[in-house]
Amino acid sequence: MIGLTDVVFRWRPGDVPTLDIPSFSVAAGERVFLEGPSGSGKTTLLNLLGGVAVPEKGSVRVDGTDLAQLASSARDRFRAEHIGFIFQMFNLVPYLSVEDNVVLPCRFSSVRRERASDQPHGLVGEAARLVSAMGLDLAEIGGRAVSALSVGQQQRVAAARALIGAPGLVIADEPTSALDTDSRTAFLDLLFKETTAIGATLVFVSHDRSLSGSFDRSVSLGDINRARPGSSGVAA
Amino acid sequence: MSAPTIARLSVLSLLNRRLTAGLTVFAVAVSVFLVLAVEKVRTEARASFADTISGTDLIVGARSGAIQLLLYSVFRIGNATNTVSWRSYLDVAKRGDVAWTIPMSLGDSHKGFRVLGTSTAYFDHFRYGRRTPLALAEGRRFDDVFDAVLGAEVARTLGYRLGQSIVISHGIGSGGLVGHDDKPFVVVGILERTGTPVDRTVHVSLEGIEAIHIDWRKGAKVPGMTITADEVREMDLTPATITAIMVGLKSRLGIFRAQREISRYRREPLSAILPGVALEELWGLTRVAETALGIVTVFVVAAGLLGMMTMVFASLGERRREMAILRSVGARPTHIMGLFVAESATLTVVGTALGTAFLYQAILAGRPFVEAEFGLFLPISPPTETDLKILGAIVVAGTAAGLPPALLAYRRSLADGMTVRT
DSSP states (O other), X not given: OEEEEEXXXXXXXXXXXXXXXXXXXXXXXXXXXXEOOTTXXXXXXXXXXXXXXXXXXXXXXXXXXXXXXXXXHHHHHHHHHHEEEEXXXXXXXXXXXXXXXXXXXXXXXXXXXXXXXXXXTHHHHHHHHHHXXXXXXXXXXXXXXXXXXXXXXXXXXXXXXXXXXXXXXXXEESTTTTSOHHHHHHHHHHHHHHHHHHTOEEEEEESOGGGGGGXXXXXXXXXXXXXOHHHHTOOO | OOHHHHHHHHHHHHHHTHHXXXXXXXXXXXXXXXXXXXXXXXXXXXHHHHHSXXXXXXXXXXXXXXXXXXXXXXXXXXXXXXXXXXXXXXXXXXXXXXXXXXXXXXXXXXXXXXXXXXXXXXXXXXXXXXXXXXXXXXXXXXXXXXXXXXXXXXXXXXXXXXXXXXXXXXXXXXXXXXBOTTSOEEEEEEEOOXXXXXXXXXXXXXXXXXXXXXXXXXXXXXXXXXOOHHHHHTSOOOOSEESEEEEEEXXXXXXXXXXXXXXXXXXXXXXXXXXXXXXXXXXXXXXXXXXXXXXXXXXXXXXXXXXXXXXHXXXXXXTHHHHHHHHHTTOOHHHHHHHHHHHHHHHHHHHHHHHHHHHHHHHHHXXXXXXXXXXXXXXXXXXXXXXXXXXXXXXXXXXXXXXXXXXXXXXXXXHHTXXXXX
């Protein structure tokens, strides 16, 4: 699903490289725990995988496509179609309803919209199904402003958004760091269950090693990245 | 695919910021209202001036500038510097190419309204607007020496009915004038509203004007000389002088010849003007003021749009995270840019619509006042082509005002990617 070869990235020419990854790959359907403390080039790697940034050298393949070969608008389309993201916090667009937030990727990818609409209850039904699959009661929270939801609820809505339309790859960046231990486990369980249900690959980035046990594989970004971006003072 | 999404997002985002968005829209609306109101008053004032007189080929008065003659004879603004002798009037009226004449004698007033001494030819030949003749709402034309026919506005403002006795004052103004109170007039007719200075005029016969001045010399009553109203009826009331003459020709083809010949009249220095040409001259004078006013309104709109731009710029910081989220779900940087341009466009369009609504509200509310104070009738009419051009230009300018913040958002979202680096 993911294949990085000889990837070098620096923010500005002449800077110390932020990333220098000779090789890193993730198999389709695999659940990978990527340990990335701050300063390890985590943000940069996510931007490369999402096609928001391109490497100076090397190739970034996602689902067989070399992102560096695509034009920027094609990379944006690719991201919309193939990848669901969950971030640490403030994942939701404040002025949209829960439902609108969940179906947002379908507004930018027709493939995901069609996949979601093909579900038994249509696009809106699928959004509702995912929200309740993530353990939320849509009848209770549906009418509320998303900013009025608790952090845990917001993260579950964000997960539903990442999953809608069955993208091949789900990337979660510290999605549980703002949650307490119990909710953390519950959130992980639901995330695993749903990514498995849609057959998606999961890359879970965290600095909390205690979570790594339930994953197929655990990788430390420090091990695959030869660059030491933290020493250059670039925030990651 | 994404254009409706972007439009919808921008509208929802604005609704989420109702207060600031609402104030911005209001500021734009006020500036739009101002532009439209200035334009409206300008065009209506012109139309109203142009509608004040029609069908009159020449106006003849004592030698003076064309604008001055036009202003005092037609618009009752200012005063004549000199008079026209009755003999000159007869010579003009006798010309072979003249179809009709209206003698006009101005210089007296009644409670701030001008008094016009004229003949019944006034009711037969005077035309305004689209060659509309005067019509009586009540009563009849003047016939007796002391009959008066009121303009609609005079009757309304002073609450006069037929049979009302009125005293004419010597001179023009509203206070401290000496009255011809020994010879009161009686209201015998009230004219239909015309939307012209006629509405603000008291009409009497030339003989009436002569009668009230018969025992006056040089603007003051002659001491010891008292002639009663009844005695005066027996006297010869042909005036010695009048103020101006409206002339209708048999054929408009001879208009310039007639003008030339009257202007060269040997016995007395006279001026003959074409009302339309004199109006054009007047517009030439007012154009500078109009241009200045136009420039001011342009700056007011610019200020409104700058305020909007400030508001959009100010929102950029707090919306950085929102931009990153949109990028993560597949929005392109151009979508982010579109979001901000759409936002400015929406604010401007709503502001423009609201400003237009303000204008019609203001016309409805302010019409009686403007009409009473300035004699200007403001009709409720659909926006003119010029109005639409102005509105279109404002919408274009407002959308363009969204570009600088949109470009900044574009550059930031390129740099931020999907995560805000703080």
